[in-house]
Amino acid sequence: MLQAHNITVPSASGALLEQVSADFPAGKITALLGANGAGKSTLLKCLAGDQRYRGEIRFNDHSLSELKGVARARRVGVLPQASSLAFPFTAREVVALGATPLACARTELNARIEAIMDQCHCLPLAHQPYPRLSGGEKQRVQLARVLLQLSESTSAAGQASALLLLDEPTSAQDLGQQHHLLAMLRAQAAEQQWAVVAVLHDLNQVLRYCQHAVLLDQGKLIGQGDPQQLLTPQTVEAHWQYLPQETITPFGRALI
Numbered sequence: 078m079l080q081a082h083n084i085t086v087p088s089a090s091g092a093l094l095e096q097v098s099a100d101f102p103a104g105k106i107t108a109l110l111g112a113n114g115a116g117k118s119t120l121l122k123c124l125a126g127d128q129r130y131r132g133e134i135r136f137n138d139h140s141l142s143e144l145k146g147v148a149r150a151r152r153v154g155v156l157p158q159a160s161s162l163a164f165p166f167t168a169r170e171v172v173a174l175g176a177t178p179l180a181c182a183r184t185e186l187n188a189r190i191e192a193i194m195d196q197c198h199c200l201p202l203a204h205q206p207y208p209r210l211s212g213g214e215k216q217r218v219q220l221a222r223v224l225l226q227l228s229e230s231t232s233a234a235g236q237a238s239a240l241l242l243l244d245e246p247t248s249a250q251d252l253g254q255q256h257h258l259l260a261m262l263r264a265q266a267a268e269q270q271w272a273v274v275a276v277l278h279d280l281n282q283v284l285r286y287c288q289h290a291v292l293l294d295q296g297k298l299i300g301q302g303d304p305q306q307l308l309t310p311q312t313v314e315a316h317w318q319y320l321p322q323e324t325i326t327p328f329g330r331a332l333i
């Protein structure tokens with residue numbers, strides 16, 4: 078279990094996050110929700126250790142900031158919104174960058190890279206130069222790199238083995254790949270007891286694949302819980318501007 082307690086991020090123009098407390102359960106995908114500028118990426122950066130904040134983030138009842146070095150790299154994986162890479166690496170070499178904190182032998186590592194690239198639908202691209210890949214292909218290769226990084230995370234019963242932080246992980250994917258990746262992440266979260274936190278904009282996908290959701294608006298927590306309960310028509314209408322009325326169903330689903 079990952080827990081954020083009273084997270085505040087001050088800035089000269091007002092707090093980017095104000096006293097946000099939220100839970101991110103192990104074994105589930107938590108959707109981080111809110112309109113543009115609500116503070117989702119800022120909260121994700123706090124969880125990733127890339128943003129200074131006041132408050133505390135606890136991971137399995139310890140302060141997350143105590144987790145450092147190789148131990149942290151094995152247990153905290155981050156997929157940012159965009160990853161640039163100027164070197165002419167192949168896709169496989171980019172995935173292999175995730176092996177840095179791992180201890181397995183070379184043959185085992187090769188098999189693991191192959192299996193994870195297959196899982197992320199990027200194995201046929203293994204020997205292509207990464208800079209030439211399409212946006213969606215690059216995103217799947219980067220996801221494979223992060224999954225490899227977490228592939229040796231283990232946990233005691235009832236604890237999260239790892240924390241996987243994804244900023245709009247399906248933004249560059251076609252519809253079929255979006256569903257494949259979310260279904261795969263949901264299964265991985267359950268099997269590995271990962272706490273997966275994903276910034277997502279598509280509420281239909283959230284309702285289908287995420288078992289928990291945290292809703293922000295203007296840097297404040299609006300609510301958290303089961304997406305089916307949290308995303309009422311009233312909540313969707315109140316926190317997403319410009320949605321035509323007819324796109325909001327009685328279950329709060331936005332149909333576009």
Ligand SMILES: Nc1ncnc2c1ncn2[C@@H]1O[C@H](COP(=O)(O)OP(=O)(O)OP(=O)(O)O)[C@@H](O)[C@H]1O
Nearest residue numbers: 088089090093111112113114115116117118119120
């Ligand atoms: N370093 C910063 N200094 C000042 N303001 C910032 C800083 N970083 C982000 N902001 C502002 O904080 C707000 C929240 O930004 P954030 O990136 O967390 O939003 P978001 O919910 O992820 O939005 P989106 O859906 O557009 O990605 C925005 O208004 C943004 O302009």
